[in-house]
Amino acid sequence: MASASGSLARYVVQRLLLIIPMVFLLTTIVFLLLRVAPGDPVSATVGGRLSEDALNSRRAALGLDRPLLVQYLEYLKDVATLNFGQTITDNRAIIDIVQENGGATLTLSVAAFLVALIIGLPLGLLAGRVRDTFPDLVIRIFGVVTYAAPVFYWGLLFQLFFAGRLGWFPASGAASPRTIFEVEEVTHILLVDALISGNMEAVLDVLEHLVLPAMTLGLLLSGIFIRLVRVNVIQSLQGDYVEAARARGIPERRVMRTHAFRNALVPVVTVIGLQVALLLSGAILTEATFNWPGLGNELVQYINNRDYAAVQGIITLFAVVVVVVSILIDIVNALIDPRVRY
Template sequence: MSSRTSGSLRTYLVTRVLLFVPQVLIILTIVFVLMRVAPGDPVTVALGGQRTPEQLAELRADAGYDRSIFVQYAEYITGIFRFDLGQTITDSREVTDIIKTNGGATLTLTVAAFLVALLIAVPFGLLAGRYRDTALDATLRIFGIVTYAAPVFFLGLLLQLAFARGLGWLPSSSQASPVVMATVEQRTNIFLLDALLDGDTSAFWNGVEHLILPALTLGLLLSGIFIRIIRINLIQTLRSDYVEAARARGVMERRVVVQHAFRNALVPFVTILGLQVALLLGGAILTEQTFNWNGIGSQLVRYLENRDYVAVQGVVTLFALAVVTVSLLIDIINAIIDPRVRY
């Protein structure tokens, strides 16, 4: 690597990391403001009518809502750096405890869904781009549009009716059977990993069976847009000069598509992956509700129903930080594999 190239990469990485700080502060400020747009304080909203005025006043003071908005904002920001996301109002539970206890289920679902999306989108996008303007291309494009546009909960219900209720092949809800869940020691709160640590392969495969339908539901949602992106990038790459040069040298068309065009078509696809994290997390919330999957998303919905805005603020803050952090990592990876990004 030349000194100029390494210097430009170093400059880009430093600049991108420095921009990460104000980006995070802006997002955290937006979350803070949105949680305080509603009239009244979170304690009164969540517990009004369930506590006496004196008890509400004491709870407000304990939570710091009797202080000025600027003091609350300063405590909120400093708490983030201490990984203190607050304490729920309705059940006095630390938000970080919710993340530790239920985060493993959400992580399992999102990773599995992402893998399903790639397994579907990569071959389908490759075929659609290679055989553009054919019946196969049209079919795959329609498939991508339908899967992307279909509501997650509706798609999940259809899969439950087909494979759980109709055919009886797969379970329809939860991370595992109740009896199996009780036998596995929760070390990491990631059920499949805990089952392996216990050496219980039957529990592991029981968890995999329960994971298939929710992961397929969320994976189909992501695959729709991935198919379209891979197809468009592959078509553009197939028109490039170096691909035409490879064809002129007599390289087989299959090798041209897979080894030359497809690799370069994935470079812009990497950038898009970071932009889909928000869609992945949003889809995970609805998927968890549909399949009774006890993750962070299902907890978020429960606290929303209870109007516990402290818990909602903490979970939304976590999701926002996850999206921004993944976007930063994707930008760094993209700069490393594609020199054009650095300039």
């Protein structure tokens, strides 16, 4: 027992220490990629609207008049202190943008992930159980199509059919103007704030606006879960312990639930950490499609404005989130499966 707990503690410490080099590598890549782009970012963003003296003052305020190495060291220091800089176009602090818009991205990501689990896990389990049959073929095709089709394609399709033709759900936005006006901002997560206020009409309004974006992004991830669960269920069903359980007369439903499905979930937990980057990248396109007021939508607007400082800050934040969540998923995986620790 002491050895097992010691190996777990050692594994956790090792994974936590990996955060430093991984964040360093990702932030360095972000810094270099944005600086190899041709042109002056300040002139590209606000050129023609300010005088040359004002442009020089803005460059000095952003530190762009200093040597590249000095800019890089300042950038690393800012990231270490969670200071992601300021935008060029409207002089907003990135951390303020995160505070105001991060809740919407978090809501969409969590909802989409739940949709992916609700769709992907049962279909993957069924496909693995009825391997090489017609239902298995249909589910596999569905998984390939949902993953391969661009996320904005599903978004536009859902808007056209469910919002336009059927009128079941709103086509864009996170809530109606009335809800946004009535609900007091406490956590900057609109759904949570609506629950805190006790305004059930506002809660339903937020949920109605959430359905189509969550379905759009959730379908993208569900294809991954379908294929992963299917493969691992098939492998689990071929295990000796499954044959032994069947030989003891254990009902097939219990064999699937207790042995095959439970063992198939272990790699799913591992893949969750790897899909955070896909979830965030998909959120960017989903938010732009549905005019969802999250960080992805803000990022698209700043890209259109060629505001490299804002783009750098938001992408750096995304990179840090991906690294931290991936490490935490590794730790959770080690708790579930002791073999990972060794």
